[in-house]
Amino acid sequence: MIGGRDYYDAGAAWGQDESIVFLRNGARALSDIDMFVEIGLPSTSCAGGLVARDAYGARPASGRYRPLRDLAIDGVAYGQKAGQVLFCGTLYRGLRLAREGGGAPRWFWTHAALAAFAGQHGLALHEGEAYAGTARETSNVRRQVVEYPTVELPLRDWFDPLSLAGRAREAVVRAGITIASRDPDAKVPLGPEYAQLPWAVDQPTLGAMDFARAVDPFTAYQEIAMWVGGVLPAPAPGTVDVTDNRVKLEKAGFDHRTSFRRGKGG
Secondary structure: OEOOOOHHHHHHHHOOOOOOOOEOOOOOEEOHHHHHHHHOOOEEEEOOEEEEHHHHOOOOOOOOOOOOOOEEEOOEEEEEEEEEEEEOOEEEEEEEEEEOOOOOOEEEOOHHHHHHHHHHOOEEEEOOOOEEEEEEEEEOOOOEEEEEEEEEEOHHHHOOOEEOOHHHHHHHHHOOOOEEEEOOOOOOOEOHHHOEOOEEEOOOOOOOOOHHHOOOHHHHHHHHHHHHHHOOOOOOOOOOOOOOHHHHHHHOOOEOOOEOOOOOOO
16 A cells, blocks of 8 residues: 555554555546446436424425435534445445534445434434436536436445446446545545546545444455456556666666777687
8 A cells, every 4th residue: 555544554453465565645636527427337326315303303304305415413404415435346335424613524334334323313314215317517628518427326235235237337347447436525626627636546534434334344345455466457667767877887788897989809
């Protein structure tokens, strides 16, 4: 692991193969159009979320509902947002709950964990309904409107990990992506023509998203090693840049005893 530090680095304590290198010292980032159109990652959003029981009654599915709305917990305002992580060819989707005005966010990566939290705080879950539609975005680079299919997933389906297959998996491998994260709290860099790039690629971002609740450190470390060492294509050998002047002279035919002169014939 080269560059930064993330939660799964702890897996190195169980041994490591130094012939496999995972580089994390860059600032590579991609746009939604890059991920959903060029690579073919499925575009999904969460149709459900936490709700207050006193607002929706014992059956929170009743009434008009807007996904991931803000709510009060013990008299304190909290905001809900969705996040996604593409990890070694599998897409994980979670929910982030953060106190308005500051404080460490709490992440949920399973439906069971969110349901348990709701029960402990007198809340309920609104599952939401599946809906298929079309997203429209303006590509600053292409200078045109780009359309692609998108799906709103019920809360229970939102948390199901999705293993990529077919063209999407091939595109991820071809792009050399091990990890891509979309954290709603992360600062979004800008690319060409001020295009937003919310997907951080191969950067130490998963600790901040509490991704250990989805994949434990040891398993994550092993999966990265297998992905980088066995799935991604090996990088081509780099060109050796000779900087030692003595070596440069020798490669040019210089003999340190006779200079460039040939020895006398015998």
